Amino acid sequence: MDIKQLHYFVTVCDQLSYSKAAQKLHISQPSLSNAIKNLEREVGSPLLERNTRKIELTDAGKILYEKSILLLSNMNMLKKEMDEVRLTGNGELIIGIIESVKYWIPKVIREYQGRFPSINFKLIEVLGGRAVKESLRKYHTHMLITNQYICEEDIELLSLYDERLVLVLHKDHPLAQKETVALKELESEPFIISTEGFQTREDILRAFSLEQVSPNIKFEIERFETALTLVRENLGITIIPENYLSEPNDASLVWKTMDSPALKRTVYLAFMKNRYLAPAVQAFLEDIRRSFATKSRFPLV
Template sequence: MELKQLNYFVSVVNHMSFSKAAEKLHISQPSLSKAIKNLERDLGFQIIERNTRNIRLTEAGEVLYSRAIHLLSEMTIVKKEMEEVKLVGKGELQIGMIESVKYWLPKVISRYNEKFSDMHIRLTEVLGGDNVKTSLRKYETHAIITNQQIKEVDIETVPLYKEKLVLVLHESHLMAKKESITLKELESEPFIISTKGFQTREDILHAFELEDTIPTVKYEIERFETALSLVSENLGIALIPENYLQGRHDFSIVSKTIESPALERTVYLAYMKNRYVSPSIEAFIKEVKLFFEYIASR
């Protein structure tokens, strides 16, 4: 049994067609059929049942497919690790992030570029907890800055800092000039909140629950930028991370701190524990940690 045979087998299953798989693999259909038959001969049992209209996996084929997917994924990771072994100052750094890190991440990158100016840096938003785990395990990212505390044996999650979720509302809003506001006062306001699956949404709903109240959700969004656009038109109110407001100059938006232990979150740096990374990538992870160690010591 060879890796090429497993790759062919997985492709056939994914496409549920020999002809489509052959086209994707850039080989002839007879060659693909022969490779699968040779794999079955080597294994000693049938893994795919064929008829003129479709194909389906045998029980043994289902077991082999799940194992093959895992093995091929691991081989892809090994290949990427080997590509990085000799990289010291060149290559690609893949970083996942949440929106609110935009105020400090450029500072870290600026310091990092002083040592590794030839690195190509790719920044992508990775938001949900499952997305964080998948992205790291599939080697789509080397490290992720997230508000999700990932509790997995293969993933290191380092707390960086805490930040509050603050209320944002239009300057003309009746509550804009109040010194203190409770969540109970907000229950009838048109509320802007993240869609399901976002940790920020869960934190906000939990905070309202602790006050024995429920917000009137009018808008569901995926980006804080959208929330602020709605607030700037006085269409609703929102709770967003305080750091997201740093550097903004929209004076029509007012922010207020609401006293609630639930309206505070921790931001983490997450990365795989036992995966090889090049010195240049390891240096970025260290740079992020040092940045917040320095801030904490001041």
């Protein structure tokens, strides 16, 4: 039994078709069939039952499939780590980010590239809590900057800074003329909020709960830009991180801080505890750490 055989077996299971699996693997169907038969002989038990309609896994096949998925995943992660062992100044750095880091992360990258000019960056948005954990565990990203609070044994979570959550509304909205706005005044307003699974949603709902009021949720979104688009049309109001508004203000929008200590969120740096990080990757992680060690190098707006 070897890795190639297990890869063939898993592909047949996923495709539930020898012909489709053979096409995906770029081998002939007879070669694939023989490989599975050889695997069954080694295991000493049938793994797949094939009738005129479909392929089904036997009990032994189900066990081998589950174990093979884990083994192949670990082998893939090991290969990635080995590929990165000698990475010191060349290669790719993949970072998961949230929207509001745009005001500071280019500054860190600019300083970093002075030492590692050949590194290419891939910045991808990773937003929900489940997506954050999956991205790290499947090695889709080297590290993540996130506001998701994660308490897992295999994931390191470092607090970088806190940022305020502010009220954003259309300039023609009646509340736009007030100097201060209380959460109780928002109870009947059409409210725009992140979908379930996003930490910012939980932070906002907790703030409302502390005031013993509930928002009138009209729209659920995944990106703050979508929320602002809705506010521009005066379809509702929203609460988003202040740093997302750090660029010149849109004339149609008004934003206000609110008298609620709960309306803030923490931004974290997350990475796998036991994953090998190449020198170039480790250097960028340390650059981020140093940038917020005193909370003053890249001051919040």
